[in-house]
Amino acid sequence: MITVDTVTVGYGTTAFVKAVDAVTLTINDNEILGIAGESGSGKSTLMRAIYGDFSTGLRIAGGTVTGRFEDERTGVVTEAQSRDFGKLWWDQISYIPQGSMSVLNPLMRVEKQVVDGLPKREREGDRAALRARIAKFLEGFGLHESVLDAYPHQLSGGMRQRVLVAIAAFVNPRLILADEPTTALDVVVQKKILLMMVEIQRRLRNSLVLVSHDLGVHYQITDRLAVMHRGKIVEMGPTAEIFANPKHEYTQTLIASLPRIDGERREARA
C-alpha cells in the first residue's frame, strides 16, 4: 500500500529542522497500523508526510514515500509519490483530524460537510438519495438523522468526533490516516469511537493508520505498532508482541508508565 523508504522530513528551507529521521516503514493492505510516541517524537510529521500535506514549510529532505492504490471498484491501480497524493485526497486517502471545536466549518450544516469533497463515485443519485445513504451511514455511528441538519456547535465533542470519523469513512478510501482521533475525549466515548474505526476497517478491508501518544489506544485496536522516539522508529512489530515483550528501552518505559489495575499506587513525580 504505502512504502516509506528511509525518509527524512523536517521544516524550513534555510534552517532545516529535522523532525523525522531516516524512517523506513510499510503500511500493508487491510491492517491497522499504530504510530506511538511522545509529543515531539515526529509521529504527526511522519503522518503528514505520508498524507502528502506539504504546507507550512514541511519538506522531505531525503528518501521517498511511495503509494500504490488498487481500486477494486474500477480496477485502476495508481502509483504515486506522496507529494502527488493531493489528487488522491478524499478519493483513495482520507484523514481524521483531532476533533477540536474548530475542525468543522461553524457556518455549514453537517450534511454539507459530509458531501463537500466526496469523490464522484460516492455522490451517485440525487440529493435525497445521497442524504438517505449518509443518514443510514451515520446511524451506524449512533448518530440520528437530525445531526445532518445540525451546525457543529450544536454537537457534543464526542458527536463531532464521530462525525469526523464518519466523514472520512463515507469516502470509502483505501487508506485512512487518523491523527490523535480520540485524544480530546473521555475513555468511554473514546472506546466507542475506536471500536467504530475497527468495525469500518474490517468492513472496508482498507488500511488505517492511527497516530496517538496513548499506548492504551494502540493496545485496544492496532494490529501493528511503530514506536517513535526523537524522529526515529525505535521498535516496530505486531502490537501484541510489543506489549508482551518490549525490546527497546524506551518502549519498556512507555509500557511501564501505563497504569495497571494490580500495580502499586504511587504519588506522581515531576
Place this chain on the structure above:
Amino acid sequence: MRLLRYIAGRLVVYLLVVVFGLTVLFFVPRLGPTDPIEAMLAKVASQGAYMDASQVDRLRESLADTFGLSGTLLEQYWAFIKRILLTGDFGPSLSMYPTPVMELIMNALPWTFGLLLTSTLIAWVLGNFVGLLSGWKPEGTSSRVMEGIAICLYPIPYYILALVLSILFSYVWKIFPLTTTIRGAPWSWDLVTSILWNSFLPGASIVIVVFGWWVISVKAQTTAIKEEEFVRYARLKGLGDGRILTHYVLPNAILPQITFLALQIGLMFNGSLITEILFDYPGLGLLIYSAVLQGDFNLLMGTISLSVIAVATATMVIDLIYPLIDPRIRHR
C-alpha cells in the same frame, strides 16, 4: 414561540434605548444657561420691533407653547416623549419659521440617504473584495498593490482628502461642479444625470476614505480565518482554492463586516457633516450645520432625535437579522 419571545425582547430593549436617548436629549439642553424664548425675544427686539410689556408677555406665552416649554419640567418631558414617539412631530423650525422641522428633515433625508447609502455600499463591496483577496493571497502582486493603496488612503484625514478632490477635480480641472446645483424637471433624464454629476465627488470622497478601513478589517479577519483548522481540514479534503475561499473563508470573514455595515447605515442619519458642508450638498448634515449656526433648537432636537432612533433601529435590525446569517446565534 421562542422566536416571538426573542423578537419581543429585542423590541422592548429597543424602546427602552430610544426613550433613554430622548430623555438625555430632553434634559441636557435644559442644563445649559440659554433660554430659547428669551433668545427669540431678544432677536425680535434687536430687529427693532417695539412691543409693550403685555405684548411681550403674550409673545412669551405663545412661544413657550409652540416650543413645548410651558408647564412644569415633568409635564414638558411627557409631552416631548409623547409627541416624538406618537406623532413624530418636532414642532416648527425656529430659523425657517413656520416650516415644520419634520418637513425640512424629510426634504434633506433622501439626499443624505441616497449619497451615503450608495457610497457606503460601493466602499463595502469593493473593500471587502480587495481585503478578502489580499488576505487570502498576501504574496500576490495585485493584492500587495491594492493593499498598499488602501493603507495609504486609510490615514488621510477626511476633510483634507475631500478638499484635495474638490480642488483638483472642480477647480484645477473643471470636470465636476464646485457646489451642488441640481437642475432638471422632476423625473426627467436631465435630473438624474444632474444628480449623478453633482454627487460624484462627494460620493467618491466617502468611498475612498472608507474603502481603506474595510480592506484592512476584512484582511485581518481573512488572515486569521485562513489559519483556522476547518480551512486546513477543507484543504486536506482536496477542495479547490475557489471553493475554500467562497464556502469556508468568505462566510466566516464577512460576518463581522455585516455588523459594521449595519451600524454605518444607522450612523447615516447624522448625515455626513463635512461632506455636505464642503460640497454644499443639501442633506441632513448641512441641515444640522445650519441649525447649529442659527441656534435652531427645534431643528437640532429633531435631527438628533432622528439619529438616536436611527442608530437604535439599525442595531435592532442587526439583532433580528443576525440569527439568519449566523447559526450560532439562532439556537440558544
